[in-house]
Amino acid sequence: MKVLMACWRAAVAIQSPLMVIQLLAGLVDDGFTWSNLGLELVTAPLAWGTVSLLWAVLAWAWLRRRSRTAGLALSVEVLDDRQTHLLRVADVSDGWQERMRERLASAERAFLVAEKGQEEVSFRWRPGRSDHSVHGSLSFDTTSGTVLIDLRADESHLGVAGLRKGTSYVAMCQVAGELELRGTGVG
Structure with a gap:
């Protein structure tokens, strides 16, 4: 509600x-x-x-x-311009970080994918059909098999149903789906 x-x-x-x-x-x-x-x-x-x-x-x-669809909790924060979620990798086996990088780089909505060391990847994600995008980064925690996704929306987005809000959450759901990540149940 x-x-x-x-x-x-x-x-x-x-x-x-x-x-x-x-x-x-x-x-x-x-x-x-x-x-x-x-x-x-x-x-x-x-x-x-x-x-x-x-x-x-x-x-x-x-x-x-x-x-x-993405396995994320729905809360009032979905309309925030910045979304940060800790998600769990479905298949934690050898090379899971590389698989995440490859999936992200091959995603149609992702571009300007750049690695910042071994533990972080920055990228831009196009959540809609227009050329507008959100800034994002993935940080990997190898011991727990989790990925911290941080997405920030620009000011020019129309957002969810034209509300001018919720764009970064939509992108979060799309990234989670593309990378086959699920919520951890933590805040």
Whole structure:
């Protein structure tokens, strides 16, 4: 429920200028009277509140499906610009780090893959169809067989369902799926 409310707040923030324009246009069309102002002040927020709630439900359902597919927990933090998750490798055997590097480098959405020593890889990931991308890095812990993924979104993303938020979480789910990683159950 908290994620849905966060999505609704984001949708309302995006749609508020449109609501104000509709309110003013209604007052101009119908003439400025106190009864018209009262009617517009009731109907415009009600209509836009309903539209933004439907928009938020779609975004929430999409995020929920993504998180289930990736095995990640769905929380209010999914709308943050920066996502950091500790994920477990499905097959911890000899050479698992190299397999992660190869999968990342061969992924269609990944580019500018660069290694920072043996324990870290930096990259850019394209979560959508546009050219916008997120910055990312993988840090390997060989003893526990975990990978720390850190993703940061740029400001120009439209995000989940146009909410301008959630892009780095979508990318996190995609990277986890591509690399066959699962949540560890830790915070």
